[in-house]
Amino acid sequence: xxxxxxxxxxxxxxxxxxxxxxxxxxxxxxxxxxxxxxxxxxxxxxxxxxxxxxxxxxxxxxxxxxxxxxxxxxxxxxxxxxxxxxxxxxxxxxxxxxxxxxxxxxxxxxxxxxxxxxxxxxxxxxxxxxxxxxxxxxxxxxxxxxxxxx
Amino acid sequence: xxxxxxxxxxxxxxxxxxxxxxxxxxxxxxxxxxxxxxxxxxxxxxxxxxxxxxxxxxxxxxxxxxxxxxxxxxxxxxxxxxxxxxxxxxxxxxxxxxxxxxxxxxxxxxxxxxxxxxxxxxxxxxxxxxxxxxxxxxxxxxxxxxxxxxxxxxxxxxxxxxxxxxxxxxxxxxxxxxxxxxxxxxxxxxxxxxxxxxxxxxxxxxxxxxxxxxxxxxxxxxxxxxxxxxxxxxxxxxxxxxxxxxxxxxxxxxxxxxxxxxxxxxxxxxxxxxxxxxxxxxxxxxxxxxxxxxxxxxxxxxxxxxxxxxxxxxxxxxxxxxxxxxxxxxxxxxxxxxxxxxxxxxxxxxxxxxxxxxxxxxxxxxxxxxxxxxxxxxxxxxxxxxxxxxxxxxxxxxxxxxxxxxxxxxxxxxxxxxxxxxxxxxxxxxxxxxxxxxxxxxxxxxxxxxxxxxxxxxxxxxxxxxxxxxxxxxxxxxxxxxxxxxxxxxxxxxxxxxxxxxxxxxxxxxxxxxxxxxxxxxxxxxxxxxxxxxxxxxxxxxxxxxxxxxxxxxxxxxxxxxxxxxxxxxxxxxxxxxxxxxxxxxxxxxxxxxxxxxxxxxxxxxxxxxxxxxxxxxxxxxxxxxxxxxxxxxxxxxxxxxxxxxxxxxxxxxxxxxxxxxxxxxxxxxxxxxxxxxxxxxxxxxxxxxxxxxxxxxxxxxxxxxxxxxxxxxxxxx
Numbered sequence: 001x002x003x004x005x006x007x008x009x010x011x012x013x014x015x016x017x018x019x020x021x022x023x024x025x026x027x028x029x030x031x032x033x034x035x036x037x038x039x040x041x042x043x044x045x046x047x048x049x050x051x052x053x054x055x056x057x058x059x060x061x062x063x064x065x066x067x068x069x070x071x072x073x074x075x076x077x078x079x080x081x082x083x084x085x086x087x088x089x090x091x092x093x094x095x096x097x098x099x100x101x102x103x104x105x106x107x108x109x110x111x112x113x114x115x116x117x118x119x120x121x122x123x124x125x126x127x128x129x130x131x132x133x134x135x136x137x138x139x140x141x142x143x144x145x146x147x148x149x150x
Numbered sequence: 151x152x153x154x155x156x157x158x159x160x161x162x163x164x165x166x167x168x169x170x171x172x173x174x175x176x177x178x179x180x181x182x183x184x185x186x187x188x189x190x191x192x193x194x195x196x197x198x199x200x201x202x203x204x205x206x207x208x209x210x211x212x213x214x215x216x217x218x219x220x221x222x223x224x225x226x227x228x229x230x231x232x233x234x235x236x237x238x239x240x241x242x243x244x245x246x247x248x249x250x251x252x253x254x255x256x257x258x259x260x261x262x263x264x265x266x267x268x269x270x271x272x273x274x275x276x277x278x279x280x281x282x283x284x285x286x287x288x289x290x291x292x293x294x295x296x297x298x299x300x301x302x303x304x305x306x307x308x309x310x311x312x313x314x315x316x317x318x319x320x321x322x323x324x325x326x327x328x329x330x331x332x333x334x335x336x337x338x339x340x341x342x343x344x345x346x347x348x349x350x351x352x353x354x355x356x357x358x359x360x361x362x363x364x365x366x367x368x369x370x371x372x373x374x375x376x377x378x379x380x381x382x383x384x385x386x387x388x389x390x391x392x393x394x395x396x397x398x399x400x401x402x403x404x405x406x407x408x409x410x411x412x413x414x415x416x417x418x419x420x421x422x423x424x425x426x427x428x429x430x431x432x433x434x435x436x437x438x439x440x441x442x443x444x445x446x447x448x449x450x451x452x453x454x455x456x457x458x459x460x461x462x463x464x465x466x467x468x469x470x471x472x473x474x475x476x477x478x479x480x481x482x483x484x485x486x487x488x489x490x491x492x493x494x495x496x497x498x499x500x501x502x503x504x505x506x507x508x509x510x511x512x513x514x515x516x517x518x519x520x521x522x523x524x525x526x527x528x529x530x531x532x533x534x535x536x537x538x539x540x541x542x543x544x545x546x547x548x549x550x551x552x553x554x555x556x557x558x559x560x561x562x563x564x565x566x567x568x569x570x571x572x573x574x575x576x577x578x579x580x581x582x583x584x585x586x587x588x589x590x591x592x593x594x595x596x597x598x599x600x601x602x603x604x605x606x607x608x609x610x611x612x613x614x615x616x617x618x619x620x621x622x623x624x625x626x627x628x629x630x631x632x633x634x635x636x637x638x639x640x641x642x643x644x645x646x647x648x649x650x651x652x653x654x655x656x657x658x659x660x661x662x663x664x665x666x667x668x669x670x671x672x673x674x675x676x677x678x679x680x681x682x683x684x685x686x687x688x689x690x691x692x693x694x695x696x697x698x699x700x701x702x703x704x705x706x707x708x709x710x711x712x713x714x715x716x717x718x719x720x721x722x723x724x725x726x727x728x729x730x731x732x733x734x735x736x737x738x739x740x741x742x743x744x745x746x747x748x749x750x751x752x753x754x755x756x757x758x759x760x761x762x763x764x765x766x767x768x769x770x771x772x773x774x775x776x777x778x779x780x781x782x783x784x785x786x787x788x789x790x791x792x793x794x795x796x797x798x799x800x801x802x803x804x805x806x807x808x809x810x811x812x813x814x815x816x817x818x819x820x821x822x823x824x825x826x827x828x829x830x831x832x833x834x835x836x837x838x839x840x841x842x843x844x845x846x847x848x849x850x851x852x853x854x855x856x857x858x859x860x861x862x863x864x865x866x867x868x
Binding site for chain 2: 100
């Protein structure tokens with residue numbers, strides 16, 4: 001059955017099963033590959049997107065739950081309130097190593113800053129705990145969020 | 151586009167035709183061409199550099215970027231000598247071509263072992279200097295001046311008059327017509343002349359990693375690509391017994407079911423359908439002989455066979471007599487578990503098998519191995535294999551193995567058009583080439599003054615070299631198996647080190663970040679701490695006593711002790727531990743601070759490192775590798791263990807194979823020693839050091855010595 005999704009301000013019509021996770025529609029059907037697959041079980045955060053402004057794991061979000069929702073992916077991070085500041089901070093501090101988890105890290109960080117413009121270390125821990133980085137860039141992520149919120 | 155044109159089957163005439171069609175944007179291997187003039191449109195004096203008429207400088211990276219920063223570091227080596235701005239160069243992956251891009255230390259075209267800078271420090275600088283020399287010669291010819299009176303300045307050759315300049319692009323035609331200068335006539339800069347090397351230049355790939363535009367192998371999508379979800383036999387050597395193909399094919403979007411000797415793949419329009427189809431296929435497996443193997447069998451075998459003599463890696467002095475004469479003798483067994491790599495980018499490979507060629511899109515650390523595996527599975531001539539390599543979403547050694555590529559090619563042989571084979575995280579964790587389980591027996595003795603007089607260490611475990619390069623085995627010793635064990639940095643008058651190969655049934659083993667040292671440094675640095683305790687000596691003081699003849703090791707130890715505030719009194723159940731190592735050509739000392747809760751939970755609160763890796767390329771990258779490497783090792787020290795039951799791996803995803811998370815991550819502080827020595831490796835150094843630094847700190851906090859990893863909180867309760 002066909003579904004229409006609002007992604008980065010554009011309608012996209014896709015013909016897949018309603019229980020298909022959003023991640024695969026974004027990546028495979030629409031070829032927007034900035035959002036990453038990491039675990040498929042909402043355990044690592046690599047697939048984080050915003051659904052109506054809320055950081056959401058797209059790997060476990062079926063598309064039939066998203067009919068009325070505004071979806072934002074890493075490709076449109078710049079359009080979010082703190083997106084550009086976060087990208088600049090990430091570049092300034094050379095946060096990424098392999099970089100594979102960083103789309104998800106940035107989307108979680110953007111959701112954090114939209115709720116809380118001056119997060120403490122504890123706020124950062126709690127908002128970012130679901131985003132795994134195997135390269136170990138956590139201290140730079142923490143510093144970059146603070147730089148972006150300064 | 152480019153790699154399709156590269157390759158030995160392309161003769162020069164075809165090549166020029168092809169390049170003309172591309173408007174002069176040549177992207178190829180350049181080795182067999184005798185002059186710098188491959189085409190009149192660009193200067194390409196070697197395989198690493200191309201400069202076109204517009205002045206666009208393209209650098210071809212022989213080593214693979216997987217987070218370690220090598221694209222930036224190797225570009226810096228060339229840019230320093232070529233004298234161009236790093237911001238203006240374009241970076242490309244090298245195509246498969248061992249002759250041009252083979253690793254000078256490892257032979258093959260691969261990236262690993264913290265060797266990239268050590269191996270390419272001179273070749274890449276020479277490549278840059280050669281091109282610069284040609285450009286200067288071209289300008290000097292045009293101006294009719296002595297080349298020695300010209301100089302360069304960020305992409306320009308400057309006339310001796312100081313005013314006239316020629317951009318490199320303007321000199322391309324002339325320079326390409328000149329003979330390439332002999333290597334010995336090209337002068338490299340002295341370190342004192344460096345303006346780029348040794349600076350924290352920004353990484354060249356960061357921006358694309360912050361907006362989703364960087365393409366990893368898993369993002370490749372050549373036209374018409376189908377997606378395959380794969381299930382590999384859960385037991386090594388097993389095979390599919392039954393597959394419900396109709397059920398899989400009934401799933402919307404599923405196109406095909408492919409069965410190979412040891413796997414089943416469901417091919418679909420998108421991964422969601424492929425995974426759903428794989429589940430519907432309800433595969434049953436024939437386990438084969440490994441289906442009864444369990445962890446206890448592996449441990450029993452190691453415990454037994456480690457009592458037998460192994461091959462001798464080093465033997466100096468009379469260790470047996472010294473142990474008998476020791477005032478205090480300690481005998482210990484150290485055990486380290488199988489470890490998975492769990493790179494964030496799950497294993498994947500996109501393949502298009504045609505009748506007469508095969509093209510791959512993948513991120514691999516080992517292009518040579520990838521090509522070999524593809525050739526073996528397809529039976530096609532090697533020159534028809536095209537590999538589009540990508541930036542790697544985490545390697546850690548896992549992508550040195552080509553099994554994922556072989557699996558994908560086997561499936562692709564049965565599929566019309568390109569197919570992207572994606573492993574689930576569960577497949578990734580359960581079908582690894584694991585870091586071997588090591589079982590080490592170590593004995594040491596001290597005299598009445600506390601000096602170590604005997605050191606005997608037998609490493610037992612799987613040998614990776616015996617599988618991949620048997621010729622490297624000497625007297626039964628795997629050189630990697632004893633790296634970091636055979637030559638501790640300390641003065642040890644009697645030392646005997648052995649390697650005993652013990653292969654576990656039904657388990658594949660391979661390199662893991664830190665390779666031999668990430669196992670041996672844990673044992674050696676823990677045991678030297680045990681001797682210090684037996685000698686009632688402070689761990690730093692004790693090591694200093696034994697490092698008087700090793701000035702670089704002593705210097706990093708003194709620096710780290712100073713920066714970490716060694717000797718301060720800490721609260722109850724807090725502790726500070728130290729480790730010193732020489733590995734990967736680099737001296738490293740680390741201090742870890744831990745607190746251990748009453749329930750045994752270990753929290754690492756701070757890590758301080760002092761590193762002497764010789765001449766530095768990019769200090770910020772060194773710091774990043776100290777940070778990331780330490781966290782990678784710490785994760786394993788706290789949580790890492792792959793275990794087997796009935797031939798199957800018991801862990802499956804990040805809920806059972808735990809990653810370190812941000813709230814658990816200590817701040818890592820890095821201090822770099824200024825040094826004029828040859829560069830050392832930094833990608834793995836802090837991974838190996840962190841295990842003993844943390845467990846030595848746990849001893850300081852609790853009085854309990856951790857001899858088996860991962861750290862078990864049950865044994866650390868107050």
